[in-house]
Amino acid sequence: MSELRTAVHPDARTLAEATAGRVLDVLTAAQDERGEASVVLTGGGMGTAVLAAVATSPDRSAVDWSRVDVWWSDERFTEGASAERNCVQAAEAVGGALALDPDRVHCMGSADEFTSPEEAAEDYLRELAAAAAREGRDGPLPRFDLSLLGLGPDGHVASLFSGRPHVHEERATVLGVRDSPKPPPQRVSMTLPLINAAERVWLLVAGAEKAQAVAAVRAGAPVGRTPGAGVRGAQETLLLLARDAAGA
Ligand SMILES: O=C1O[C@H](COP(=O)(O)O)[C@@H](O)[C@H](O)[C@H]1O
Numbered sequence: 447m448s449e450l451r452t453a454v455h456p457d458a459r460t461l462a463e464a465t466a467g468r469v470l471d472v473l474t475a476a477q478d479e480r481g482e483a484s485v486v487l488t489g490g491g492m493g494t495a496v497l498a499a500v501a502t503s504p505d506r507s508a509v510d511w512s513r514v515d516v517w518w519s520d521e522r523f524t525e526g527a528s529a530e531r532n533c534v535q536a537a538e539a540v541g542g543a544l545a546l547d548p549d550r551v552h553c554m555g556s557a558d559e560f561t562s563p564e565e566a567a568e569d570y571l572r573e574l575a576a577a578a579a580r581e582g583r584d585g586p587l588p589r590f591d592l593s594l595l596g597l598g599p600d601g602h603v604a605s606l607f608s609g610r611p612h613v614h615e616e617r618a619t620v621l622g623v624r625d626s627p628k629p630p631p632q633r634v635s636m637t638l639p640l641i642n643a644a645e646r647v648w649l650l651v652a653g654a655e656k657a658q659a660v661a662a663v664r665a666g667a668p669v670g671r672t673p674g675a676g677v678r679g680a681q682e683t684l685l686l687l688a689r690d691a692a693g694a
Pocket residue numbers: 488489490491492493520521522532595596597598599602603604605628
């Protein structure tokens with residue numbers, strides 16, 4: 447488990463551009479080392495802005511996108527084509543600019559395919575286990591080189607919300623969420639143990655309305671109150687901030 451380090455950028459745009467550069471560095475280094483790379487994406491304002499910045503970066507061709515596995519730490523359990531879905535927003539942000547292998551883009555299941563978020567979560571577990579088997583891993587989880595996360599003004603990460611029991615989940619790695627205080631109410635989410643299995647976890651935060659949540663994360667607030675405070679990557683944990691979110 448790594449310690450939390452913070453980097454502050456002048457604004458949301460420079461945060462997105464600098465983070466895109468960091469993402470490309472991590473994926474390139476992973477492919478140099480083992481020929482493959484993997485990233486766990488998040489939805490929300492900064493998650494989408496970083497993806498758009500990756501897709502338009504002049505350095506994007508340094509990565510062989512056909513050998514990148516793309517996962518999501520959470521998803522809204524709605525119809526597949528819904529603009530509320532993180533997967534749909536990501537595809538829009540990328541706009542076909544990255545030559546990803548569709549078999550390696552692992553969107554979480556939608557309400558078109560499954561009758562409940564729990565069923566979609568089980569399906570994602572099967573998809574994770576299949577990838578782990580292909581990678582020759584011992585357990586049911588593939589390697590994640592990097593996980594990007596947003597932070598809500600209420601301190602939530604992925605779809606793990608303050609005061610909800612799933613924040614304290616220790617065994618399940620992906621679960622269905624039915625009572626999200628932020629619409630839509632039904633979601634699928636990785637839990638903290640799976641988020642924290644990533645080599646690197648970066649929290650991306652912009653906006654003065656999030657300064658209080660950022661301060662709570664930095665102060666190590668109780669995870670039940672501020673889920674983002676429970677995030678720790680195996681090798682690295684970065685809090686990547688725009689100045690307004692840093693409270694400066
Ligand atoms: O609901 C969600 O919110 C978080 C944070 O979103 P933001 O727009 O406040 O940055 C996001 O990371 C998560 O994927 C999403 O489902």
